Amino acid sequence: MDLNTLSGYIKKVSRRISDEDIPLLMSCAQNRELKKGAILLKEGEVCRSFYLVERGYLRTYYDKGNAPINLNFTFEGEFTTNLKSVNGRKPSDLTIEAGEEASVWIFNLDVITGEFNSHPEIVLFIRRLSVHILLAAEEHSNLFKLYTPTERYKYIEKNNPKLLQRISLSQIASYLGVTRETLSRIRAKKD
Secondary structure, eight states: OOHHHHHHHHHHHOTTSOTTHHHHHHTTEEEEEEOTTOEEEOTTSBOOEEEEEEESOEEEEEEETTEEEEEEEEOTTOEEOOHHHHHHTOBOSSEEEESSSEEEEEEEHHHHHTTTTTOHHHHHHHHHHHHHHHHHHHHHHHHHHHOOHHHHHHHHHHHOHHHHHHSOHHHHHHHHTSOHHHHHHHHHHHO
């Protein structure tokens, strides 16, 4: 990924970060190529990074008795992490894996914290990124509080159509909190 593209992704989160601070932030990151199904964060590990998807997508899920429950899909140009694990320095209760072959930038928060005092714009970036990730989680949570399964599907169709284009029906069903059969009925009624 070229620095201009990367800079654009970072500035989407925090416009105030300076062009001089972006290379410093990038010096705390490493690029990793992942095969489909490769685990980036395992349940039980403490998360000390945030992740930027360059290519492919990441899937975040809980493993509830061998029945994965999808919480999030992170696509190109988007960030993800496990804020609960990062903030509490506690073992993760979820897993983040590559949903397809992916290229991911891993930003090490332990390294970044060493730069916080002398670079307040990086601190602001981390805070805004955390809020950005929390708002996305709240949006998903509100789907279950405010909408029926059919309305959830229509919401995704309107507001995040790439989910329907790139994610399998079984995983979308899990993300929407319905069985695959229910999802098929919802889709059949629509047609």
